[in-house]
Amino acid sequence: AQSVTQPDIHITVSEGASLELRCNYSYGATPYLFWYVQSPGQGLQLLLKYFSGDTLVQGIKGFEAEFKRSQSSFNLRKPSVHWSDAAEYFCAASLGAAGNKLTFGGGTRVLVKP
Amino acid sequence: EAGVAQSPRYKIIEKRQSVAFWCNPISGHATLYWYQQILGQGPKLLIQFQNNGVVDDSQLPKDRFSAERLKGVDSTLKIQPAKLEDSAVYLCASSLGGSISYEQYFGPGTRLTVT
Numbered sequence: 492a493q494s495v496t497q498p499d500i501h502i503t504v505s506e507g508a509s510l511e512l513r514c515n516y517s518y519g520a521t522p523y524l525f526w527y528v529q530s531p532g533q534g535l536q537l538l539l540k541y542f543s544g545d546t547l548v549q550g551i552k553g554f555e556a557e558f559k560r561s562q563s564s565f566n567l568r569k570p571s572v573h574w575s576d577a578a579e580y581f582c583a584a585s586l587g588a589a590g591n592k593l594t595f596g597g598g599t600r601v602l603v604k605p
Numbered sequence: 606e607a608g609v610a611q612s613p614r615y616k617i618i619e620k621r622q623s624v625a626f627w628c629n630p631i632s633g634h635a636t637l638y639w640y641q642q643i644l645g646q647g648p649k650l651l652i653q654f655q656n657n658g659v660v661d662d663s664q665l666p667k668d669r670f671s672a673e674r675l676k677g678v679d680s681t682l683k684i685q686p687a688k689l690e691d692s693a694v695y696l697c698a699s700s701l702g703g704s705i706s707y708e709q710y711f712g713p714g715t716r717l718t719v720t
Contacts, residue, residue: 495647523705534696534711535608535648542705549649587705592661595647 494519495584497596504572504605512567512599514582522584524565525580525593526556530569530578541590552576607631609712611697617718621684626715630678630699636660637674638709639682640696648696654680655703684717693720 496515504510516522523542527535539550546558556567565582582596611630618624630637633657638646649668652662656677665672669688674680684691688695700707 500645527711531714534698534713537708538712583647585705590651592653593634593648593709597645597647 493522493584493586493594495582495594497580497582497595497599499599500597501600501602503602503604506574507571510567510569510572510576510601512563512580512582512601514567514596516563516565516582516584518584518586520586521560523587525583525585526550526554526565526567527581527583527595528552528578529581532575534579538567542557552602572601572603574603574605577601609697609699609710611695611712611715613715614713615716615718617720618687620626620719621686622686623683623686624717625684626682626689626695626697626717628680628682628697628712630680630697631710634699634701634710635677636700636703636707638698638700639672639680640698642694642696642714650683653703660703687717687719689719692717 494517511596525540525579526538529535538554539548541558548556579598579600581598585593612627622695639651642648651665652672653660654674657674672682694716696714697712698709700709
């Protein structure tokens with residue numbers, strides 16, 4: 492079955508430190524890949540997406556993600572975390588078939604220590 | 606531009622009662638989605654509309670859930686009767702079209718608690 496896995500439920504990072512969130516997918520073919528952020532009481536916001544081409548993708552708010560086909564991974568990174576980055580992050584995938592259905596991972600909650 | 610609007614933001618009901626959620630998508634967006642997000646999990650697509658037609662409702666529990674999108678704009682999701690396991694945040698999203706190239710914009714959600 493198609494699935495998206497985020498192995499880390501919680502991550503705590505100090506402000507100014509680097510952040511990496513892991514995402515693995517299990518699909519028969521390479522899916523389209525996305526990272527979303529959800530702040531408390533707000534809807535999901537798209538950070539970045541990967542369709543094809545350059546495997547290092549730049550997004551908003553200083554985030555980037557790297558697609559690695561050999562590892563079926565699409566990890567999200569930020570070099571220096573700000574307190575405002577505390578939120579829940581979701582990796583999602585789609586095969587792009589009719590319907591544009593997104594399958595989400597379980598999410599990783601990021602806490603930022605001052 | 607205004608975002609996706611949802612109401613109510615919070616709802617508490619007893620099991621076996623009915624409840625309805627409302628969504629107003631971004632103007633001009635032809636595609637509308639309803640997702641269910643159970644605490645500690647990622648969102649799960651319940652139903653997708655293209656204008657006022659259903660594209661995908663494969664994960665909608667049709668014995669108790671129903672949704673409509675009259676005139677291809679606003680949408681209503683209904684649960685009747687509610688069960689304890691329906692406690693979740695219900696997210697509405699919209700996009701210009703159904704293609705993967707169109708970004709989905711999410712509303713703030715309705716948090717439902719069933720007691």
